[in-house]
Amino acid sequence: MSAGTTLPPGVVRDPGFPTQSENYLTNSKGVLSWIFTLDHKRIGVMYLVGVSLSFLLGGLLALALRWHLVDPDGALFSNAIYNQVFTLHGAIMVFLFIIPSIPAALGNFLVPVMLGAKDVAFPRLNLSSFYLWIFGAIFFVLALCGSGLDTGWTFYTPYSTTTDTSVIMATLGAFILGFSSIFTGLNFIVTINTMRPPGMTWFRMPLFLWATYATSIIQVLATPVLGITLLLLIAERTMQIGIFNPEFNGDPVTYQHFFWFYSHPAVYIMILPAFGIISEIISVHSHKHIFGYRFIAYSSIAIALLGFLVWGHHMFTAGMSDMTTIIFSALTFTVSIPSAIKVFNWLATMYKGSISLTTPMCYAISFIFLFTIGGLTGLHLGTLATDQHLHDTYFVVAHFHYVMVGGTLVAFLGGLFHWWPKMFGRMYNEAGGRVSAFLVFLGFNLTFLPQFVLGSRGMPRRYATYDPEFAFLHTMSTHGATLLGVGLLVALIVLLMSLINGRRAVANPWGGATLEWNCTSPPPFYNFERAPVVGDPYDFHDIEWDAENERYVTIEPERKLAPETKPVDTPAHAGGQN
């Protein structure tokens, strides 16, 4: 049966398995039942399929780029095609994959379940934001099939107003995707604000919800500015409005300000949900209460707010005044404080914990390594003097890949392995999962560590050809990318194989205490019949391993019902008292 059913006191509590008619995957059948579904879990699964396909496309483009760079003169493409390939790689990865990956795919599935709610606050809006995502993706694919796109994912003017490639198509796509993102964020803010179950105060929320909340704030506040920027860019191309185009007295640096006002906070849209996932995984797989709960929660909000003040560090060489650059540089350093708080708290959580080295935990540990490197190299770029040297080199490329791939992607995979049993009701092969985590870690470092060296030696980014002295490092990077691809392929195969021959997942395979582990795997279509009892989301003392059934169960303490006599059924005025 479903969660919330109270079994007799003193007995272990476990929701068991869902029936076919309860399971959200099977309770209604046919393509239409998926296309028009309002169930947040199904929408989450559709997002998962969508972002995975985008990731596949973007990843193949990345591999093509790397193999092109095996040869100093470029092995595969002409220079013009190279420009289009790296632009589409960036645009697809940013707009179609990373931004919706964790919030829209995992977040959609998890937010209501973690809240013990039946659905998000606006299920129709939720479905419409998925379809907006689809439309945006279609526009991107049309841009790809049309005349391509070679502006870089940032669409900087004046080049974007003069190039012949399909800028309008791609910016329209990004504009629509922006609305998809806004609606998702809006939905989550309202859901978390108004639909928490009784007893779940703000500081009893799982940290994933805090991270999602912070992310949603950024999505709601920053994305509209991108929307209007892209709209003005489209108007600039179609009507020459002269706001960004210097040919008509416009100002390209204004475009950069507008663009980064969104796109820097967007970096935190990408990484904050990853922080949330890591907080969950570290605590659950260390079987220890999260260390510094409030600090982690507040630091998410602090990052979200500070993230709005640092956009200028993308433009240190664009000709801002000295004072402006100094202020932006100083503000940039402040962001490292909440980020470091998180890392230290995760390490403190693991300290003296009882760590199970499961696949999600392997990914989480690899995240801590990679994100730390990515974060610390950010300081070099935030420093004005070193940025002059490193700006627009491979150092920048390596830095943001460490944060976005080493951070977000690895956390996304960790989260996927963590919640996969919950989402699809199947256990995967642990050994295979760990191998994939190891290969991803190895391949990733082999790809991007050399790029730090390349960048500091002066290899500029976005070049289709390079000086032969860089050939060794480039080749190393290319082989690393291939290894990374193999690692990701292994992860995909492990997950898909679990659907075919995986063991049936129990409700609580890891020993988590948050609400999603209180309902069956996979959850019933209504999640919870009534809102469940809410305790500390990281209190593991009453969760015990049930070796016989290979599952974790919640042990309910003995409870005495008082009064012990059963009250009479009929009221007093009807003569029921005596």
Place this chain on the structure above:
Amino acid sequence: MSTIEAKPAGNDPESAHHQSDAHGDHDHDHPSFLAHHFDTPEQQYDSGKLGIWIFLVTEVLFFSGMFCAYAIFRMLRPEVFEGCSQFLNTKLGAINTGVLLFSSLTMAWAVRCSQTEEYKKLTGMLAATLSCAMIFLGVKAIEYSHKFHMGLMPAGFFSYDPAHPHIEGGPNYLMWLCLPFALFLIGIVVWLAVAFFQGDKFKIAVLKPLTVVALCFFVGVGLGTVLESGSDEGHAGVHDEDGVGEHSDDLASASYLPDEATAGRTEFGVIERLAGDATNSGLKGELDALAAQSEIASGTAVLNDDADVDSTIHAAPRDFLTPSRAGVFFSIYYCMTGVHAIHILAGIGVLIWLLVRSVRNEFNRQYFGPVDYVGLYWHLVDLIWIYLFPLLYLIR
């Protein structure tokens, strides 16, 4: 007031039961308007309210990009903004402001009516709000078509010629702007006639107010035409009475000079353009003052050298300066008012949806959320216009 009794929803177990059966849902006491995932009407209302407020925040930020662009370019070229805003017809802007303010009143009243369950009045208030929105768009169509006609376009298409402000020929912009609304009107009327013959009371009740709404667009067009044509005559008057013609040679020459030479004199060019088109009577004094000033101060060789002036006029294309300078003002003008007009259109869409629902008597004291949310949206659209009007029309 209404013919259909409104059920005190939530307290009627039978109807609630019926609904949840139809929903194929579980059996607790959910009134029909309460979505299955909410526990109480209050929770549903609060969620919707928070949702719409957050949406309004995104709207404000969406417009903030354009307000920033306005601020930046106004800071860079204050004289262009001051001069170009004279092309905007303050009277029409003021009327539109009044119309929108009144529509906010009727909208707020509609929210109240939905709470007190006065259905006839609710429908009437929604129709009044819609009519005001249509009048607004009608006036806007006149403003736009007039400017298109004069070539006052975004920077890329700017083709305004002070000597010939009214370009002959060219497409009939007004007709094209009115066409969709005319089709809308015809569609509504035809549908109403069909409904009338079928005797479909519900459709008639919806389409009657919508006919008035659709007609109101043309009321707006008419209003705009009267005021705009009045001001056209005014232009002619200015030309003759004020004797600007005498000075126009001097003034004109200033505006045709290349950029560098007129760096300090751009106001002259602007005012000269005003001489052709401004409707503001305050201009007269300004012109006189400038004419006097030019007599005293413009005794420079460049200005008084006839040959030099002629050669400049012929050598330089007439719109050499204007597209890159004035064009930016009109770009911002069209972007801001255009996006605002799109919001008005969206508002019209949701208001029609509300109108249909109000004829069905779907709202009651426990369930008036949608009217409230649309009301908030409508007030925001109104508020944005309240900022646009002084920023674009009034600050000179």
